Amino acid sequence: MTSFNKTLQQAWKGRNGYLFILPPLLSLVIFFFYPFLRAIYLSFTDYDGTNMKWVGLDNYIHLLQEENFQKAAVNTLAFTVESLVVGVGIALISALVIHHISTGKGFFRGVFFLPVVTNMVAVSMLWKMLYLKRGLINGVLGMLGIAPISFLGSPQNAMFAIVITSAWQGFGYSMVMFLAALEGIPKEFYEAADIDGANFFQKFWFITIPELRYTFLFLSITGVSGAVMVFTQIYVMTAGGPLKSTGTVMFDLFDRFIHLRLGEANAIGVIIFLFLLVFSLINLRISRERDS
Amino acid sequence: MKNQQYRLRKAIIQSFLYTFLVVGGFLTLFPFIWMFLSTFKTEAEIFSVPPTLLPSSFQFDNYVYIWNSLGNFPRFLFNSVFVTASVVILNLFFDSLAAFAFAKLKFPGRDNLFSLFLATMLVPGQVLLIELYRIIQNLGWINSYQALILPSAMSAFGIFLIWQYMKNIPDDFLEAARMDGANDFDIYLRIYMPLSAPAMAVLAIFTFIGTWNDFLWPLIVTNSEELRTLVVGLALMQGNNVMHWTWLMTGAFISVAPVILFYILAQRYFIAGLTAGGVKG
Known part of the structure; x- marks a missing residue:
């Protein structure tokens, strides 16, 4: 009883603390916990906005067996892997080059980072125009005597065309991360390797790459979280077509939401959340390990 | 040789x-x-x-045409500016105030509440999209500035960002100011908030870019031209039957130009702001 009284007294003394965190706390309850719990609950129901029926795991079972969703999941996975490989690859090469030049590091860093600050709708529209049959890329290819290529119009090419646009927009972020990590590698490592007579590639393979391991991990995890959510590029450039070749899970969720299949749409949300939770927890573990 | x-x-x-x-x-x-x-x-x-x-x-x-005749372009621009400015200002105030409480004030349950905020960062916003939309609908806020502003007026990430910076500012100021009879809010407003200016700048830029460039949320909670932001208005212009690529490019250029201009002026802060989630403090 006395300890309860003591806690109350401390709470009264610290009342300003509660007051100062009250607005974000309310915001959290209304705009986070309530919709979050509701989304989980509704994922077990058949719901069109008016009539609700508990269906247990049916939505999940149905989704996992449904061709539409499977296709969207495969497309999302393809986009995720491709954009990660292309984006991180370009970022690593440009970071290494910038790291080794004598002057102008800040300038080139600034140039490569620029697309990161621009909005995806404008970027997607711009690239959609560049990709047209009569667009600039085919125009330049035409000057070289190459027949026009259908980028966004062909089910084979469309997703990779979107990957290129996304990598172009986002690689500057990974590049900045790599640059920061490169600066952090102690010079002594390379000096010691020089004394041992290591060549450039040996130093790269045995010092640089292992020293960048946390950056690789961090970028893979954040990259996956971002890529799984891909929506805007798809919405603007292909609307999921042609022949559903670029439909992703987020696009599928949006589609079902619009058609008021809210139980299924929320189930997709929960599936995305659980998938990403695994990655986030790994990320947390790694950053803890790195700190200690 | x-x-x-x-x-x-x-x-x-x-x-x-x-x-x-x-x-x-x-x-x-x-x-x-x-x-x-x-x-x-x-x-x-x-x-x-x-x-x-x-x-x-x-x-x-092209500029004259889209400004005068295409949808409600001046209104799109105003909405983007107004919504972005509101979200940035609200975040700066509420996030830093909460961060101050978590970093400098003592009250029972503080650390658990802070962990609760941090845990929400594990849930991506898109997962909440539908049910958040339905709350806004129940509140009667579809097609309103509240819908565009309030759900993002505070952020756990923003609180975390400022908290990280504020916890390293010595407690001495707090004790000295209390001896002089200053109340907690004054201490926040006159001492700890101004001293956190670098972190506030990072948060301001992070929020500015995120809000100005946001697409999916403003797309679903607005359905009239009066409430569309620049980015959403631009995306929906595409669906227009008599659309010219020159008009779309002009609209797209107007949507990226202010951001690029700010970026050129404050490049270091932009890079720091957008990579804040990745660099451990």
């Missing part, structure tokens, strides 16, 4: 590196340059064969 050889080798390597960067920089910037030049061209000109770089004459017809 050996020294000279070494220097020659170094110069050759450096010139390779710079060539790579100039080509890479060109590929990075050229699409924007093409976008900018397209805003002065006619529809026939942007698809001319072979492609031409410069417009035959710098005419402003």
Whole structure:
């Protein structure tokens, strides 16, 4: 009883603390916990906005067996892997080059980072125009005597065309991360390797790459979280077509939401959340390990 | 002699590196340059064969047209500015105030509440999209500024960002100011908030970019031209039957130009702001 009284007294003394965190706390309850719990609950129901029926795991079972969703999941996975490989690859090469030049590091860093600050709708529209049959890329290819290529119009090419646009927009972020990590590698490592007579590639393979391991991990995890959510590029450039070749899970969720299949749409949300939770927890573990 | 050889080798390597960067920089910037030049061209000109770089004459017809006749373009621009400014200001105030409480004030349950905030960062916002929409609908806020502003007026990430910075500011100020009879809010407003200016700048830029460029949320909670932001208005212009690429490029250019301008002026803060989630403090 006395300890309860003591806690109350401390709470009264610290009342300003509660007051100062009250607005974000309310915001959290209304705009986070309530919709979050509701989304989980509704994922077990058949719901069109008016009539609700508990269906247990049916939505999940149905989704996992449904061709539409499977296709969207495969497309999302393809986009995720491709954009990660292309984006991180370009970022690593440009970071290494910038790291080794004598002057102008800040300038080139600034140039490569620029697309990161621009909005995806404008970027997607711009690239959609560049990709047209009569667009600039085919125009330049035409000057070289190459027949026009259908980028966004062909089910084979469309997703990779979107990957290129996304990598172009986002690689500057990974590049900045790599640059920061490169600066952090102690010079002594390379000096010691020089004394041992290591060549450039040996130093790269045995010092640089292992020293960048946390950056690789961090970028893979954040990259996956971002890529799984891909929506805007798809919405603007292909609307999921042609022949559903670029439909992703987020696009599928949006589609079902619009058609008021809210139980299924929320189930997709929960599936995305659980998938990403695994990655986030790994990320947390790694950053803890790195700190200690 | 050996020294000279070494220097020659170094110069050759450096010139390779710079060539790579100039080509890479060109590929990075050229699409924007093409976008900018397209805003002065006619529809026939942007698809001319072979492609031409410069417009035959710098005419402003596209700007005049989209400003006056296409949807409600001035309103889109106003909405983007108003919504972005509101979200940035609200975040700066509420996030830093809560961060101050978590970093400097003592009250029972503080650390658990803080962990609760941090845990929410594990849930991506898109997962909440539908049910958040339905709350807004139940509140009768569809097509309103509240819907565009309030759900993002505070953020756990923003609180965390400022908290990280504030916890390293000594507690001495707090004790000294209390002795002088200052209340907690004064101490926040006059001491800890101003001292956190670098972190506040990072949060301001992070929020500015996120809100200005946001697409999915403003797309679903607005359904009239009066409430559309620039980015959403632009995306929906595409669906118009008589759409010209020159108009779309002009709209797209207007949506990225202010951001690029700020970026050029405060590049360091932008890079710090957008990578804040990744660099451990």
